[in-house]
Amino acid sequence: MSHTLSEVTDVVRTGDAGPRVGAFFDLDGTLVHGYTADSIYRDRIRRGDIGAREFARIIVAAVDGTLLGGDPPALGAIGFAALRGRTVGAVTETGERLFAERIAGTMRPEARDLVRAHLRRGHTVVVASSATRMQIAPVARDLGIAHIVCTELEEEDGVLTGRSTAGMLWGEPKAKAVRAFALAHDIDLERSYAYANGPEDIAFLSSVGHPYALNPHPDLCRAAGELGWPVLTLREPRTPDLRAFLGTVGGLIGVNAGLATGVTIGWLTGDRRLGLNAGVGLAADLALAxxxxxxxxxxxxxxxxxxxxxxxxxxxxxxxxxxxxxxxxxxxxxxxxxxxxxxxxxxxxxxxxxxxxxxxxxxxxxxxxxxxxxxxxxxxxxxxxxxxxxxxxxxxxxxxxxxxxxxxxxxxxxxxxxxxxxxxxxxxxxxxxxxxxxxxxxxxxxxxxxxxxxxxxxxxxxxxxxxxxxxxxxxxx
CATH class of the missing domain: 3.40.1130.10 (Glycerol-3-phosphate (1)-acyltransferase)
Structure with missing residues (x-):
């Protein structure tokens, strides 16, 4: 049962309003394309911050968790351990930097419209994710989302211990955390909405009256069909391809050709302003075309x-x-x-x-x-x-x-x-x-x-x- 963004926002717009209605959004694969942890690991590799032993453990845990049906949270535990001894402030700064450098470019443009639809109805909007606060907070702030349910990192006097406070919010623990949040904030889950992309979030989606499989993994897509859940497919962030490369090169040539024409007109007529006006318009038109x-x-x-x-x-x-x-x-x-x-x-x-x-x-x-x-x-x-x-x-x-x-x-x-x-x-x-x-x-x-x-x-x-x-x-x- 596939739905368009406009159909879903119409449901939100005509449905119940007010803070007792929750709208819970997963992060990775839902609000953003891909995984925010990728940005963290890429950054650490680029900075030479991952040794051979840790890198091998990461690969083994990733393969075991994604392909062999093992323990996905094991990969998170390795990442948490790598943060031991770092201050909360330093980790927060890293999260902000990675958001500006990479993660912001992976946000789904239409997810912003969906979040906005819920905010307009006065819903309590929440990012609910197994990711950490450093990954989520910049995205949530940019979208105007005030609430976060996430895997919290343990700290002592502002220094991280390398462990999480209560385990990773993966699968049922995430659903349990959402239910606890709803109870604490007087949210009626039966009237609430949830959006996620992976099969690990079936329990999370089952917690609300309006679950949506958003750009779902094939396993979640099958489950959605069996459970009668709607599927919502949002537009992905644009990735430059050969057409973009050739077009950009052509555009740069067009800019130079247009401006050169303007300079020539100004020289021939003795009117620099006339040449400038002609050249700028032509350069812009050629670049865009x-x-x-x-x-x-x-x-x-x-x-x-x-x-x-x-x-x-x-x-x-x-x-x-x-x-x-x-x-x-x-x-x-x-x-x-x-x-x-x-x-x-x-x-x-x-x-x-x-x-x-x-x-x-x-x-x-x-x-x-x-x-x-x-x-x-x-x-x-x-x-x-x-x-x-x-x-x-x-x-x-x-x-x-x-x-x-x-x-x-x-x-x-x-x-x-x-x-x-x-x-x-x-x-x-x-x-x-x-x-x-x-x-x-x-x-x-x-x-x-x-x-x-x-x-x-x-x-x-x-x-x-x-x-x-x-x-x-x-x-x-």
């Missing part, structure tokens, strides 16, 4: 309603650059961090656009650079700024820095937010390759800055950020 990226834009009329303006956008991907260039097209430049000058992908673009480079390590120089931007605005040149200051690992917004808002207030020009929905799906922040697909864009109404003061700037920034977040949360038709 050759990588197979299409744009679906809502609010396109807002791009030219109030120029010059300070355009801001959320930032997930290198793909943001050609997308934004294709939207803005003419009479604009950008403000970028000084470190980006060293990125070879920015070399040609930087030479042609003449962006304002900000040295974030020197506040005095940074302020001086930002003050000079106002002069460009008064000359009719719009400014593009990415206020998060760096590419975020997921669609969840980062903190907005003040620079863009300070510039707009100082120059007396409006702010125009551009919301990019899914560039990170086509080209994750740590990927050099772009997958073909459609990018959803919403250009919001220009926001006047008349009457803004230095005293209320923080409140204004929070309002704009909330507007962007609300658009990502509830995408306009």
């Amino acid at each position: 050759l990588t197979g990226v299409r744009l679906n834009v809502v609010g396109e009329e807002n791009l030219d309603r109030a120029r010059p303006a300070v355009f801001i956008a959320n930032h997930q991907s290198t793909l943001d650059v050609p997308v934004l260039a294709a939207l803005l097209r003419h009479d604009f430049t950008a403000v970028a961090k000084q470190e980006a000058r060293l990125d070879p992908r920015m070399a040609v673009i930087g030479a042609v656009l003449d962006p304002v480079w900000i040295d974030r390590s020197d506040l005095a120089k940074a302020k001086q650079s930002l003050d000079g931007v106002a002069e460009r605005l008064r000359a009719g040149v719009s400014i593009l700024i990415l206020p998060e200051g760096t590419r975020m690992p997921t669609p969840t917004l980062g903190r907005f820095k003040k620079g863009a808002f300070h510039i707009a207030r100082q120059a007396g020009v409006p702010i125009v937010p551009i919301v990019l929905r899914n560039t990170g799906e086509l080209a994750w922040r740590r990927s050099l390759l772009v997958n073909p697909g459609t990018v959803d864009v919403a250009v919001l109404d220009p926001i006047p800055t008349d009457g803004w003061t230095a005293d209320d700037l923080d409140d204004r920034i929070a309002e704009v950020r909330q507007q962007v977040a609300a658009t990502l949360e509830d995408w306009p038709a």
Whole structure:
């Protein structure tokens, strides 16, 4: 009994609301594709932190637990033992780093939509997993999930002992822990939902009235058929292939060809601005066409309603650059961090656009650079700024820095937010390759800055950020 995401979210939307309804999500293979432990072991191997003896034990335990029907928690015990003597703080930092470097890129995009559907109904949403808190916490926080049921690591005075507190939550122990959580939080399990992918979670899924086998292992798929459970298949994170490689190479060639054409036009006509406008638009169009990226834009009329303006956008991907260039097209430049000058992908673009480079390590120089931007605005040149200051690992917004808002207030020009929905799906922040697909864009109404003061700037920034977040949360038709 296969169901689509829209069918399941409709069930959630029309079903019971309130905190007495639980929504329990497994982590590995459910919220994320694959296993978060893989990222931990890859990192340890890369750092030379696994000796030959431990590596052999890991291989034996993995084969025994997955292929020979042995004891899967034995592999976890080996991993816990390797953490003995490490502080809780250090392990937490490792979990955050691995989330940003790798795990965030394995999160299923549609799982975010499913979690959001439950949160909107006021359900008590929980990640319930045999994984440890260091693996789960960054994912849960990014999804807005407040509760975690997991394998807890034993500690003494902030130092890990190399053991778990009550064994690994695998199979029936996980189901028991979920039932205990439900009892403690007054959750009605009969009205609750659970999502998991593996046969070890049959007991867990059986604990609730609305179980879903999500992207299930064949054994769970068979069990779901026998038990009459619905099967939900979510879209996997995109993995670059040969098409992505060839498209990306073509896109880079297109950028250079477009900008070179613009430089030539400027030289032949003696009008640098004319050449720049022609070259940027052509470069962006060629880059997107050759990588197979299409744009679906809502609010396109807002791009030219109030120029010059300070355009801001959320930032997930290198793909943001050609997308934004294709939207803005003419009479604009950008403000970028000084470190980006060293990125070879920015070399040609930087030479042609003449962006304002900000040295974030020197506040005095940074302020001086930002003050000079106002002069460009008064000359009719719009400014593009990415206020998060760096590419975020997921669609969840980062903190907005003040620079863009300070510039707009100082120059007396409006702010125009551009919301990019899914560039990170086509080209994750740590990927050099772009997958073909459609990018959803919403250009919001220009926001006047008349009457803004230095005293209320923080409140204004929070309002704009909330507007962007609300658009990502509830995408306009």
